[in-house]
Amino acid sequence: MNSTASASASVRETTTPAARVVDAAKVYGSGDTEVRALDGVSVDFRAGRFTAIMGPSGSGKSTLMHCAAGLDPLTSGAAYIGDTELSSLDDRRLTLLRRDRVGFVFQAFNLLPTLTVAENITLPMDLAGARGDAEWIDALVDVVGLGDRLHHRPAELSGGQQQRVAVARAFASRPDVVFADEPTGNLDSRSGEEVLGLLGRAVRQMDRTVVMVTHDPVAAAHADEVVFLADGRLVDRMPAPTADRVLDRMKAFDAAGGLRRAVRS
């Protein structure tokens, strides 16, 4: 890293995280059916970083993402986008925050079939009546490699191309943070790699922030850091992950989970 890059990196360390939760708890149901999906999680998602959330099935990954993104309220604790504490917002302001400051990429692409690629990309801004930054949108279209597909409809694109449109749409309004929930879950490995490469480039070359839930150690290895959940708790963090190290960590969870089940029975 050159001195300018390391200076700007150290400035970033001291800036407010793009998103964070503090002592977050989420309880579904009550009595015998109560599930504590998050149990006292505190985690910062730093600006300008690509963070992956991993953990065994049912460990609370999607719940953490939904609560951090303002899609679902916490039972207790606090969730912030930048300095904004989400429970302090009424429904209207929360909707505006999600529209203007947060981007989403889902496993199922979620494009509107009747709109063209170009219209899908600018949809969030069009709904907001915002003009959008034409230069930024052009740069995004360039990065996702869809310049010759702008007037096609989603059904005329491959799954990988559709997810690239969804990635461009998520970044179009320059949100504080983009949350991606299993963005490669419906893709073959080559298209998945392309989408992960794009998310990485958006972070490293375009100074964006990404938080991604994934089951896949190869996908997690694209991140700058992996945070691991187990039983609704944050149990580990791994900077500069590799697929092998993430896989080893996940195997350790499987072994620990098996041991716990054996002790209980």
Ligand SMILES: Nc1ncnc2c1ncn2[C@@H]1O[C@H](COP(=O)(O)OP(=O)(O)OP(=O)(O)O)[C@@H](O)[C@H]1O
């Ligand atoms: N709406 C809900 N109502 C009741 N329980 C829920 C609800 N959503 C999630 N849960 C429970 O909360 C726990 C955490 O679920 P969550 O979907 O966050 O886990 P996950 O790690 O994302 O799982 P997976 O990897 O299988 O998608 C699970 O026990 C789940 O069954």
